Amino acid sequence: MEDNSSLVGVESLRWHKLLIVQILVNLFLCINSFLIVTFFLNECFYTTTRYVLFAVTLFSDSFLLLISNIMLILSYFQFPIPVWLCIIMSVGARMYITVTPVTLTVMTLERYVAICMPLRHGELCSRSTTVNCVLIIHGLSSVPWMVFFSIFFATASRSFYTHDRVCSVAIFILFRWQADIRASISQFYFVLMVITIIFCYVEIMKVAKAVSGEKKKSTGKGLRTVILHAFQLLLCLIQLWCPFIETAVLQISLKLFLNVRYINYLTFSLAPRCLSPLIYGLRDEKFLHALKRNIFFGLCKINIREM
Structure with missing residues (x-):
């Protein structure tokens, strides 16, 4: 009887975990949808570099949440799918895991150019440059x-x-050296992006100390944006290390592995995806004003110049 009640309790806990993930994923997808619609309804957003890069993170995060959630559900129910389909889903998911941190790094560079090189900002952040x-x-x-x-x-x-097979990136690692190569590339990207963030932060700090008045207020806001980017980027970069942590934990205990993977998914996959709307969706006055207009007065094209 105790064994049966214990199994029921474990199964109930698993369903609760899955339910929490579904609520969070659908909530973030809903928020991102509002922000994406707002972006496309205002011409000044898709002609401004930082908003275009913001939209890239929204699309990237939404796609990743959708694909990773499908893979999570398939894995939860141990539902096997053809290997070729798993390859397509894994390629898309893994690429967009990297797109967000790379985009955040570029967004930090854009803030660096805007604050430290304002006279060249228009040249370096033109529409054609943004597309490239x-x-x-x-x-x-x-x-x-x-x-x-x-x-x-x-x-x-x-x-x-x-x-x-039950879809997972782990099934594509046939030899240990494949995992070593993947780890080496991840480490290289990790170091490169961290160096870029630190460089931009230090340079903006120098400008923040040198300026005064209204310029100091603008620079301070840019500095806080870089700090938020750095925190979000840190969570995204840690996500690149999660497969290696989970592989090590799997050698110890399957139950521990499942718990660690669940915590990693919430902390390093879902959490960074909710910071993008905060940084540019709620902190940015122009975007927040447009978002409010869309929510309360319907989805209509807004002329930002009249605001």
């Missing part, structure tokens, strides 16, 4: 996973693709 920047972001983000899956395609046998 978005393409570069996706190119850089795809490199680690192109390398990883290229190695997998070169080493996997043909029979591997004929099976149905």
Whole structure:
């Protein structure tokens, strides 16, 4: 009887965990949808670099939440799918895990240019430059996973693709050295982005100490934005290390592995995705005003110049 009640309790806890994730994912997707609609209804947003990069993070986060949630549900119910479908989902999910931290790094560089090089901001952050920047972001983000899956395609046998598997990136690691290569690339990206954030923070701090009055207020706000980016980026970068932590924990205990993976998903996958709306959706006066107009007066095109 105790065993049966214990099993019921464990199963109930698993369902509660899944329910919490579904509530959070749908909440964030709903918020992101409002912000994306607001972005497209105002011309000044999609002609301004920092708002375009903000929209990139919204699309990236929404896509990642959607795909990772599907993979989570499939994994929860141990539902096998064709390997080729798992490859497509994993490539998309893993690439967009990297897109957000790379975009945040570029957004920090944009704030650095705006505050430390204001006379060159218009030249360096033009519309054509922004489009090229978005393409570069996706190119850089795809490199680690192109390398990883290229190695997998070169080493996997043909029979591997004929099976149905429970979808997880772990099934594509056939040899230990594949995990080592993935770790090395992640470490390289981690170090590069951390150095960029620290450099921008130090330079903006220098400007903040040198200026005064209204300029100091603007610079201080830019500095706080960089700090928020740094915190969000830290959570995203830790997410890149989660697979290695989970692999080590799996060697100790399956139950501990499942708990650690759940906590990692909430802390380093969901949490950073709720910071983007905070940084540019609620802290930015222009965007917040447009968002309020859309919510309370309907989805209509707003001329920001008249605000």
